[in-house]
Amino acid sequence: xxxxxxxxxxxxxxxxxxxxxxxxxxxxxxxxxxxxxxxxxxxxxxxxxxxxxxxxxxxxxxxxxxxxxxxxxxxxxxxxxxxxxxxxxxxxxxxxxxxxxxxxxxxxxxxxxxxxxxxxxxxxxxxxxxxxxxxxxxxxxxxxxxxxxxxxxxxxxxxxxxxxxxxxxxxxxxxxxxxxxxxxxxxxxxxxx
Amino acid sequence: xxxxxxxxxxxxxxxxxxxxxxxxxxxxxxxxxxxxxxxxxxxxxxxxxxxxxxxxxxxxxxxxxxxxxxxxxxxxxxxxxxxxxxxxxxxxxxxxxxxxxxxxxxxxxxxxxxxxxxxxxxxxxxxxxxxxxxxxxxxxxxxxxxxxxxxxxxxxxxxxxxxxxxxxxxxxxxxxxxxxxxxxxxxxxxxxxxxxxxxxxxxxxxxxxxxxxxxxxxxxxxxxxxxxxxxxxxxxxxxxxxxxxxxxxxxxxxxxxxxxxxxxxxxxxxxxxxxxxxxxxxxxxxxxxxxxxxxxxxxxxxxxx
Numbered sequence: 387x388x389x390x391x392x393x394x395x396x397x398x399x400x401x402x403x404x405x406x407x408x409x410x411x412x413x414x415x416x417x418x419x420x421x422x423x424x425x426x427x428x429x430x431x432x433x434x435x436x437x438x439x440x441x442x443x444x445x446x447x448x449x450x451x452x453x454x455x456x457x458x459x460x461x462x463x464x465x466x467x468x469x470x471x472x473x474x475x476x477x478x479x480x481x482x483x484x485x486x487x488x489x490x491x492x493x494x495x496x497x498x499x500x501x502x503x504x505x506x507x508x509x510x511x512x513x514x515x516x517x518x519x520x521x522x523x524x525x526x527x528x529x530x531x532x533x534x535x536x537x538x539x540x541x542x543x544x545x546x547x548x549x550x551x552x553x554x555x556x557x558x559x560x561x562x563x564x565x566x567x568x569x570x571x572x573x574x575x576x577x578x579x
Numbered sequence: 580x581x582x583x584x585x586x587x588x589x590x591x592x593x594x595x596x597x598x599x600x601x602x603x604x605x606x607x608x609x610x611x612x613x614x615x616x617x618x619x620x621x622x623x624x625x626x627x628x629x630x631x632x633x634x635x636x637x638x639x640x641x642x643x644x645x646x647x648x649x650x651x652x653x654x655x656x657x658x659x660x661x662x663x664x665x666x667x668x669x670x671x672x673x674x675x676x677x678x679x680x681x682x683x684x685x686x687x688x689x690x691x692x693x694x695x696x697x698x699x700x701x702x703x704x705x706x707x708x709x710x711x712x713x714x715x716x717x718x719x720x721x722x723x724x725x726x727x728x729x730x731x732x733x734x735x736x737x738x739x740x741x742x743x744x745x746x747x748x749x750x751x752x753x754x755x756x757x758x759x760x761x762x763x764x765x766x767x768x769x770x771x772x773x774x775x776x777x778x779x780x781x782x783x784x785x786x787x788x789x790x791x792x793x794x795x796x797x798x799x800x801x802x803x804x805x806x807x808x809x810x811x812x813x814x815x816x817x818x819x820x821x822x823x824x825x826x827x828x829x830x831x832x833x834x835x836x837x838x839x840x841x842x843x844x845x846x847x848x849x850x851x852x853x854x855x856x857x858x859x860x861x862x863x864x865x866x867x868x869x870x871x872x873x874x875x876x877x878x879x880x881x882x883x884x
Contacts, residue, residue: 451717451870555864558812559819562673571626
């Protein structure tokens with residue numbers, strides 16, 4: 387990561403980033419940026435002496451999972467539409483976090499907060515397991531910059547390959563998924579379409 | 580009279596309640612993993628995928644310790660499959676993972692899923708217990724299973740994505756447990772082979788030069804015969820995913836003919852990634868979230884030769 391990007395990042399942190407700077411950060415999709423962004427937030431919180439029960443948490447993996455699913459459902463959207471929807475999701479997540487931390491200040495207790503959060507976010511886990519998902523909330527818009535790829539359902543070749551693989555996969559899966567022979571309905575129903 | 584009625588009602592409650600609570604989620608799940616292989620039955624089962632519904636007749640018998648199984652499609656083209664000669668005592672890794680621990684252990688399978696008895700229901704005219712199985716991380720799908728109270732047979736299965744949407748549903752609509760144990764003759768049926776025999780073939784392990792650097796915790800590789808270098812399969816007990824590797828096809832212009840991307844159908848997804856520097860492409864197929872398939876596919880690495 388070069389110094390220009392680092393400066394832009396800290397400008398964004400202070401809410402003073404120009405559109406150009408924002409674009410610079412978004413196009414330089416790097417692991418280092420995500421880590422830096424998370425570190426910046428952490429150190430700022432330490433400076434302000436704020437303790438936050440979610441400090442070590444990373445919900446970006448869950449957000450990425452949802453985005454990956456959404457994208458494939460909606461099929462081939464254009465680049466900017468995807469980017470916009472990514473930003474929208476990231477913004478709403480950020481809003482939840484902001485409201486969340488306001489809540490914890492208002493109620494002056496972190497126990498309350500944990501209980502509240504359970505209702506909102508369901509299952510959120512630190513994402514150490516996922517190498518692709520380190521970083522702060524706002525940067526999770528980056529997930530959109532490297533989309534889950536196009537849905538190839540309309541590609542005849544890809545579809546044929548999928549059918550062949552699914553059959554081979556079912557030979558392996560049928561006796562390991564607790565369902566047995568019924569699993570082959572997945573293959574048969576596809577071929578008779 | 581009223582007292583007697585009340586007493587009878589109370590007795591009925593006392594008798595019926597333990598029947599329900601005696602079996603925990605993990606016991607029921609254990610039963611599910613072997614009952615479908617040990618019993619003689621014939622059933623009509625529907626498979627629903629979005630707007631599309633197809634139906635099948637499934638016949639399963641055990642004779643002299645060998646299984647026979649047939650799946651006949653009842654609508655559309657004739658597509659019949661049979662499977663026979665499978666030793667009923669042959670235990671596969673998936674069921675093994677489920678049987679290894681109890682829900683209280685918080686180990687193995689139960690580290691990755693929350694299993695709860697949700698209630699009772701009725702499927703195919705039979706009393707069923709409904710199990711809700713929720714993944715604890717983002718790399719697995721959820722399941723809502725209705726198991727036959729008497730036998731543990733899986734009568735209905737809904738596979739649910741992380742957002743709670745049902746992706747596909749299997750449901751028995753008729754079940755007959757009183758059938759003779761002789762094998763059916765199904766004309767023109769395709770014989771299927773299960774390919775996950777636990778054979779320790781060092782040669783097969785040796786020639787594989789690729790491996791995923793990341794798979795979600797709790798997924799165990801199956802040892803398999805044949806296809807040694809072309810495929811690997813992993814299971815966590817319920818979810819199964821396979822990684823297939825093939826040489827890249829290059830067109831005349833030298834461009835790679837494989838496009839990176841995903842495919843989805845019901846609960847099954849695939850994700851393909853090309854590795855031009857190795858001259859190969861990999862496809863991950865399985866009943867897992869797209870994110871899992873993608874991350875596994877992208878994590879593949881080749882040994883330096």
